[in-house]
Every structure is written in C-alpha cells, then in structure tokens.
Amino acid sequence: MPMIENEDNYYYDFYGLEERVSSIGTQVSEVHEDVRIVETQISELVSVQSEQFSELISVQSEQVSEIVSVMSDNAAINADIRKRIDVEIILLFAVIAVVGIVCGFVASLTWRSGKHG
Numbered sequence: 001m002p003m004i005e006n007e008d009n010y011y012y013d014f015y016g017l018e019e020r021v022s023s024i025g026t027q028v029s030e031v032h033e034d035v036r037i038v039e040t041q042i043s044e045l046v047s048v049q050s051e052q053f054s055e056l057i058s059v060q061s062e063q064v065s066e067i068v069s070v071m072s073d074n075a076a077i078n079a080d081i082r083k084r085i086d087v088e089i090i091l092l093f094a095v096i097a098v099v100g101i102v103c104g105f106v107a108s109l110t111w112r113s114g115k116h117g
Helices: 014-116
Strands: 003-006 009-012
Touching: none
Parallel strands: none
Antiparallel strands: 003 009
C-alpha cells in the first residue's frame, strides 16, 4: 500500500487504494461480462451443432430406409425372376420331351412304311 509523506508525517493513501480497488472491480466485472458472452456463444454454437447433427442423422436415417426398401424390392424381383427361370426350364424340358415323342412317333411310322414299302 503506498504511503504518502507530508512534512514529517506519513499516512496511507487510502484514496489511491480505493481507486485501484475500484479499477480492479471494474476489470473483474468486464472479465465476468466477457465470460458470459463467451458462454452464450458456446451455448449457441452447441445448439446449432446439435440441430445440424439431428438433421444429418434424420437425413441419413431416411437414406438408409430408402436403401433397405430398394434392396427389399430387388430381392423380391430376383426371387420372381428365379421362379420364372425355373418355370421356363421346366417348360423347355417339356417341349423337348414332346418334340422327342413326336419325332419318335414319326420315325416309327417312317420305319414301318419303309419296311412295307
């Protein structure tokens, strides 16, 4: 604490001390206000980031749902194609069998007619 000399007497400079305390109090108030401003900015930033994250998760969730739906549709289409191929293979063998029977019948008729002829 500064001391002031006045002739042969010394006394403490309470006025100067009071000004310094007041100045420090003002600085603390300013720092406190700055801290509140920073807290508000951080809170707003966190809020915005949280909102953006929620929107991103929502969009990605919709995209995943669409992908799952498309995959499900593709699986159903593939199963349908597989059934059609199975039916076509069965029909192909049936046609080959019928053609074989007809050819055999015609061949037997031709052989008999050639034998009698």
